[in-house]
Amino acid sequence: AQSVAQPEDQVNVAEGNPLTVKCTYSVSGNPYLFWYVQYPNRGLQFLLKYITGDNLVKGSYGFEAEFNKSQTSFHLKKPSALVSDSALYFCAVRPNAGNNRKLIWGLGTSLAVNP
Amino acid sequence: SAVISQKPSRDICQRGTSLTIQCQVDSQVTMMFWYRQQPGQSLTLIATANQGSEATYESGFVIDKFPISRPNLTFSTLTVSNMSPEDSSIYLCSVDMTGDLTDTQYFGPGTRLTVL
Numbered sequence: 001a002q003s004v005a006q007p008e009d010q011v012n013v014a015e016g017n018p019l020t021v022k023c024t025y026s027v028s029g030n031p032y033l034f035w036y037v038q039y040p041n042r043g044l045q046f047l048l049k050y051i052t053g054d055n056l057v058k059g060s061y062g063f064e065a066e067f068n069k070s071q072t073s074f075h076l077k078k079p080s081a082l083v084s085d086s087a088l089y090f091c092a093v094r095p096n097a098g099n100n101r102k103l104i105w106g107l108g109t110s111l112a113v114n115p
Numbered sequence: 116s117a118v119i120s121q122k123p124s125r126d127i128c129q130r131g132t133s134l135t136i137q138c139q140v141d142s143q144v145t146m147m148f149w150y151r152q153q154p155g156q157s158l159t160l161i162a163t164a165n166q167g168s169e170a171t172y173e174s175g176f177v178i179d180k181f182p183i184s185r186p187n188l189t190f191s192t193l194t195v196s197n198m199s200p201e202d203s204s205i206y207l208c209s210v211d212m213t214g215d216l217t218d219t220q221y222f223g224p225g226t227r228l229t230v231l
Contacts, residue, residue, distance in 0.1 A: 092220075
């Protein structure tokens with residue numbers, strides 16, 4: 001079965017330190033990969049995506065993600081965390097199969113950036 | 116990206132009643148989706164809203180409970196029927212921006228539903 005794993009329910013990091021939120025997937029073929037962020041009491045905001053090309057993708061708010069095909073991973077990173085980055089982060093994968101545009105979602109990782 | 120609005124933003128309803136949630140997009144989109152999300156949890160896809168035809172429901176969701184309309188390419192409604200406390204959740208609509216090849220889903224702000 002196709003799946004997306006976010007192995008950490010919560011990540012804690014000090015402000016100014018680099019942060020990583022992990023995502024691995026089990027999907028055949030060449031899927032599209034996405035990161036979304038959800039701030040408290042808000043909808044989901046698109047951060048970045050990988051479809052093809054350079055393995056390092058840059059997105060909104062200084063976030064970037066690295067696609068690793070051999071490890072089937074798409075970890076989200078930021079060089080210097082801000083307290084305002086504290087939110088719920090979701091990894092999602094779209095199997096690149098025909099017209100199926102449904103996303104497979106991870107369970108989310110709660111990021112807490114401490115001042 | 117698209118600007119997506121949802122109405123109402125939140126509601127408190129009585130058991131046995133129904134609530135219709137509206138989703139409006141500022142541009143024509145091919146695909147619209149409806150999700151349910153328990154606070155702090157992941158998203159569960161309810162159905163794909165198809166313009167001009169019946170919605171496509173995911174396993175565990177049925178049309179009698181969650182009727183969906185999609186009268187045009189910018190608007191959709193989701194009705195939560197005969198509500199019970201278990202229906203308390205956040206309901207999100209999303210649109211797939213396929214027209215400009217971005218292949219990205221964008222989300223509305225959500226409707227927070229509490230059923231008493």
